[in-house]
Amino acid sequence: MDVNQLKFGLDTFGDVAVDHSGKQISYEESIRNIAKEGQLAEEVGVDVFALGEHHRKEYSISSPEIILAALASVTERITLGTAVTVLSSDDPIRLYQRFATLNALSNGRSQVMIGRGSFTESFELFGYDLKDYNELFEEKVALFDKLVKGGPVTSNGRFTPHLENMEVYPKMTEKKLDVQVGVGGTPESVVRAARYGYPLMLAIIGGNPIRFKPYIELYKQSAKKFGNPIQPVGMHSHGVIAETDEEAIERAWKYIVPAMNKIGLERGWGPMSREAFENEIENGSFYVGSPETVAKRMAKVIKEMGIERFDLVYGINGQRQEERFQTIELFGKEVIPRVKEILKEGN
Amino acid sequence: MTKPMIGILGAGKLGISLGQLARQADYPVGIAASGPAEKIELTVEILVPGAKAYTSEELIQIADIIILAVPLSKYQQIDSLLLQDKLVIDAMNYWWEVDGTDQVFSDKELSSSERVQQYFEKSIVVKAFNHIGYHDLVDHAKQGTKENRKALLIAGDDKKSIDQVEKIVDDFGFIPLNIGQLKNGVILETGRPLFGASLGLEESKEMVKRSLEEIRK
Ligand SMILES: NC(=O)c1ccc[n+]([C@@H]2O[C@H](COP(=O)([O-])OP(=O)(O)OC[C@H]3O[C@@H](n4cnc5c(N)ncnc54)[C@H](OP(=O)(O)O)[C@@H]3O)[C@@H](O)[C@H]2O)c1
Numbered sequence: 001m002d003v004n005q006l007k008f009g010l011d012t013f014g015d016v017a018v019d020h021s022g023k024q025i026s027y028e029e030s031i032r033n034i035a036k037e038g039q040l041a042e043e044v045g046v047d048v049f050a051l052g053e054h055h056r057k058e059y060s061i062s063s064p065e066i067i068l069a070a071l072a073s074v075t076e077r078i079t080l081g082t083a084v085t086v087l088s089s090d091d092p093i094r095l096y097q098r099f100a101t102l103n104a105l106s107n108g109r110s111q112v113m114i115g116r117g118s119f120t121e122s123f124e125l126f127g128y129d130l131k132d133y134n135e136l137f138e139e140k141v142a143l144f145d146k147l148v149k150g151g152p153v154t155s156n157g158r159f160t161p162h163l164e165n166m167e168v169y170p171k172m173t174e175k176k177l178d179v180q181v182g183v184g185g186t187p188e189s190v191v192r193a194a195r196y197g198y199p200l201m202l203a204i205i206g207g208n209p210i211r212f213k214p215y216i217e218l219y220k221q222s223a224k225k226f227g228n229p230i231q232p233v234g235m236h237s238h239g240v241i242a243e244t245d246e247e248a249i250e251r252a253w254k255y256i257v258p259a260m261n262k263i264g265l266e267r268g269w270g271p272m273s274r275e276a277f278e279n280e281i282e283n284g285s286f287y288v289g290s291p292e293t294v295a296k297r298m299a300k301v302i303k304e305m306g307i308e309r310f311d312l313v314y315g316i317n318g319q320r321q322e323e324r325f326q327t328i329e330l331f332g333k334e335v336i337p338r339v340k341e342i343l344k345e346g347n
Numbered sequence: 348m349t350k351p352m353i354g355i356l357g358a359g360k361l362g363i364s365l366g367q368l369a370r371q372a373d374y375p376v377g378i379a380a381s382g383p384a385e386k387i388e389l390t391v392e393i394l395v396p397g398a399k400a401y402t403s404e405e406l407i408q409i410a411d412i413i414i415l416a417v418p419l420s421k422y423q424q425i426d427s428l429l430l431q432d433k434l435v436i437d438a439m440n441y442w443w444e445v446d447g448t449d450q451v452f453s454d455k456e457l458s459s460s461e462r463v464q465q466y467f468e469k470s471i472v473v474k475a476f477n478h479i480g481y482h483d484l485v486d487h488a489k490q491g492t493k494e495n496r497k498a499l500l501i502a503g504d505d506k507k508s509i510d511q512v513e514k515i516v517d518d519f520g521f522i523p524l525n526i527g528q529l530k531n532g533v534i535l536e537t538g539r540p541l542f543g544a545s546l547g548l549e550e551s552k553e554m555v556k557r558s559l560e561e562i563r564k
Contacts, residue, residue: 131447188358191389206480268538269542270541
């Protein structure tokens with residue numbers, strides 16, 4: 001493994017932070033803060049800053065590219081991405097245009113991660129039927145892929161316009177758009193990413209991450225079968241970093257667990273036990289602790305999985321703004337260099 | 348004694364996880380999704396070493412026991428006559444985001460597994476593997492030891508079939524806990540306290556008792 005090639009990212013869904021009295025700050029303030037978080041991420045040496053797209057009360061980001069565009073003008077180095085863009089309920093042509101624009105503004109630093117998303121609000125909101133979940137995604141990726149590859153587009157789908165040799169502008173003449181595919185646990189999605197030849201990001205939100213290792217093999221073998229180059233594979237998971245383990249664990253228990261339980265309630269499963277929570281921290285998918293603790297766990301997982309990118313999802317469930325900033329700062333200043341150091345020692 | 352061949356319908360998150368446990372426990376395993384076998388061949392070969400991909404029709408013919416791991420809104424796509432006389436394990440749950448809200452899958456009169464039994468009228472349906480999340484299924488399985496195992500709950504009406512499923516659950520690395528008739532399976536459905544649970548035996552028994560009292564009220 002070439003440690004210097006490793007990429008480290010910070011992702012947020014845009015959870016609206018809370019103030020000292022525990023009240024949610026305004027959406028406007030949350031959005032402005034997230035732009036500041038992106039700036040801070042660059043300052044402390046993070047490689048990628050990626051935003052989710054949600055259409056729910058607890059999140060302020062439904063238009064990630066606009067925040068990223070603001071960031072394009074105040075940053076120089078960091079990759080500005082999404083995690084994920086819900087392509088199924090988006091318009092692939094406008095999506096292409098938005099990112100072509102962002103790519104220009106950021107001098108080629110934009111990145112779009114397409115996925116099916118873990119929530120389904122966007123279907124109702126934009127007038128799609130959940131029954132078409134798979135077909136929508138399949139058809140839109142196909143069209144989006146043609147647009148990204150450039151040239152006149154011919155397409156005839158059920159959910160997208162009939163196009164005959166149509167040119168779509170602006171063209172990306174300097175640098176092609178960096179497209180990634182974000183997947184959960186569905187093997188078919190892994191195969192699809194390989195079929196299109198896009199890099200793969202695994203969203204691992206619970207359980208032992210090593211379970212996903214065979215998925216990486218599946219991705220590589222599938223890419224080979226389709227005659228595509230084998231692209232990098234990365235993963236993202238939730239985390240909280242604080243000065244000490246105790247502080248971080250307390251914060252994670254206070255924020256991550258209720259957020260998971262809330263989703264559980266909507267989907268019909270029960271609350272997370274303390275035991276399950278501690279397991280997630282020790283061997284599972286929560287990266288929680290002091291910089292040293294988190295760095296050790298991350299290094300171990302990166303090595304065992306053989307991945308080339310690790311993104312930490314920070315700030316879940318309306319933490320206080322300073323807590324969000326703290327995770328970013330400690331991640332960039334302490335965790336990243338320490339992970340590299342551990343991995344180099346181990347080589 | 349040679350182990351029966353397990354045929355898993357559904358090559359998604361749950362189907363693949365069950366296939367992994369079955370292979371580790373040395374069962375012959377076949378997996379099918381909705382399309383041709385080629386489509387999932389590589390997936391099965393890599394994620395479930397030792398298992399084979401089939402079309403669902405082929406698989407139903409050759410497997411001794413069938414596990415339904417498809418979305419609940421999809422089982423009626425499977426020809427019930429093909430499954431005649433087989434043991435069918437129902438691992439399906441109602442998930443509104445996938446199954447939609449226009450059809451009723453469970454109500455006071457009939458639980459989801461009873462409906463599945465009605466549809467597969469010439470088969471014996473046992474409910475199992477539905478209440479545990481697929482990560483936990485793989486992470487919590489303890490095939491090497493009987494200590495500190497988690498319980499998996501089973502509901503069904505036929506003694507012999509229950510025994511068979513208990514054996515499978517045990518081989519997969521969990522403690523089988525029979526909760527009685529198929530209709531009791533309602534306590535394992537989405538939104539019930541036991542849904543999503545992966546608990547030890549005593550805690551599970553306690554919750555089953557409470558849940559059964561709850562539905563009899
Ligand atoms: N995920 C869990 O943690 C979990 C846990 C317990 C129970 N369950 C239950 O298990 C079932 C499957 O869930 P999942 O999460 O594994 O879903 P999933 O990842 O979406 O997989 C569903 C699978 O079913 C296949 N399928 C659909 N229609 C079919 C048909 N007519 N014949 C054969 N295969 C068919 C699909 O194949 P195609 O791609 O070809 O359509 C796909 O491989 C659901 O009822 C769910 O409630 C899930």
